[in-house]
Amino acid sequence: MSKVQNINKNETKSQLLSHPAIQGWVAIRNDGTQNVASDEIAERFGEVLIYFNQITELIGETFGLEKLDEIHIVCDELTAVCMPGRKETVGILFDKDTNPNEFLAKYKTAKS
Amino acid sequence: MSFQKTIDAILDTPKVEGLLVFDLEGEVYFEQMPQYTDQAMLQKLPQRILMMYDVIADNFQNCSDFILKFDKKNLYFRKSHRKEDMDFILAVLGDAGVNFVSLKLVTNLAMKMLKLEDKPTDEYQAPASPDLTYRGQKVSTASTLNKKSGRKKRSNLIYRGRKT
Numbered sequence: 681m682s683k684v685q686n687i688n689k690n691e692t693k694s695q696l697l698s699h700p701a702i703q704g705w706v707a708i709r710n711d712g713t714q715n716v717a718s719d720e721i722a723e724r725f726g727e728v729l730i731y732f733n734q735i736t737e738l739i740g741e742t743f744g745l746e747k748l749d750e751i752h753i754v755c756d757e758l759t760a761v762c763m764p765g766r767k768e769t770v771g772i773l774f775d776k777d778t779n780p781n782e783f784l785a786k787y788k789t790a791k792s
Numbered sequence: 793m794s795f796q797k798t799i800d801a802i803l804d805t806p807k808v809e810g811l812l813v814f815d816l817e818g819e820v821y822f823e824q825m826p827q828y829t830d831q832a833m834l835q836k837l838p839q840r841i842l843m844m845y846d847v848i849a850d851n852f853q854n855c856s857d858f859i860l861k862f863d864k865k866n867l868y869f870r871k872s873h874r875k876e877d878m879d880f881i882l883a884v885l886g887d888a889g890v891n892f893v894s895l896k897l898v899t900n901l902a903m904k905m906l907k908l909e910d911k912p913t914d915e916y917q918a919p920a921s922p923d924l925t926y927r928g929q930k931v932s933t934a935s936t937l938n939k940k941s942g943r944k945k946r947s948n949l950i951y952r953g954r955k956t
Contacts, residue, residue, distance in 0.1 A: 724851060724852055725852055727851055728847055728848055728851050728852055731847055732844065732847075735840055735843060735844055735847075736844075736860050738833070738836075738840060739837065739840055739841070739860065739867065740860070740862055740867075741830065741833060742829060742830050742833040742834055742836075742837055743825075743826075743828070743829055743830075743865060743867075743885060744828060744830070745862040745863075745864060745865050746862070746863075747862060747863040748860060748861070748862055749861045749862065749863060750859075750860075750861040751858065751859070751860055751861070752857075752858070752859040752861070753848060753855050753857070753858055754855055754856050754857035754858075755848070755852070755853040755854065755855040755856075756853050756854050756855070756856075757853060758853070760852075
């Protein structure tokens with residue numbers, strides 16, 4: 681059974697981020713300030729997020745694409761998902777066994 | 793299955809619109825992207841993707857796959873894990889509804905089968921290739937893309953030890 685199937689649909693975003701399948705999270709303003717992270721590993725991931733926002737914008741322009749919804753990065757030990765917003769970018773680190781899509785569908789509709 | 797069939801299998805995956813294959817120096821081996829692609833930016837694409845891999849490896853962890861989900865399209869990058877001078881990256885452009893499970897299966901095949909070998913010297917000149925069309929659209933090939941970007945050498949594509 682998937683680890684995220686038992687999530688209560690009334691859980692808030694911050695409650696969801698404490699789910700066992702989540703290895704860490706980071707929120708960073710797009711100007712590079714106010715980096716809030718769950719731990720040191722997530723903080724290190726946050727440092728590359730802003731760069732990724734910029735470089736993926738250029739990559740998207742190659743094909744006339746403008747609005748980036750998500751970046752999924754499959755790393756050696758985990759899967760990282762980056763969700764750029766207008767002011768803030770959120771990064772979530774998942775363990776290798778978790779399907780991020782299932783979690784993200786619940787996260788995006790959860791209350792703040 | 794020949795190299796071309798492996799490539800065709802990726803391009804024939806429903807909602808896949810384009811494919812780029814390049815090595816870790818940014819040298820393009822195969823390119824077939826839609827006509828609306830910005831050709832000047834396409835030449836910089838391999839280096840930009842390589843920078844993403846380098847930045848994440850240097851500052852966080854090694855990674856193999858990237859998926860960039862835009863509102864209308866998706867980009868899927870996969871890096872092979874062999875000896876470094878033999879490695880390559882597949883960049884697949886697909887519609888937003890592309891099935892990643894199917895795409896992963898078909899690119900797994902390319903990850904296992906495709907080999908970049910026998911890199912020729914700088915004196916090697918790639919033969920001129922004819923214009924190609926795909927689904928009625930003219931496409932630029934790796935040799936024309938390398939020519940546009942000033943690259944002189946061109947590697948051969950090898951499939952299970954045979955030049956293709």
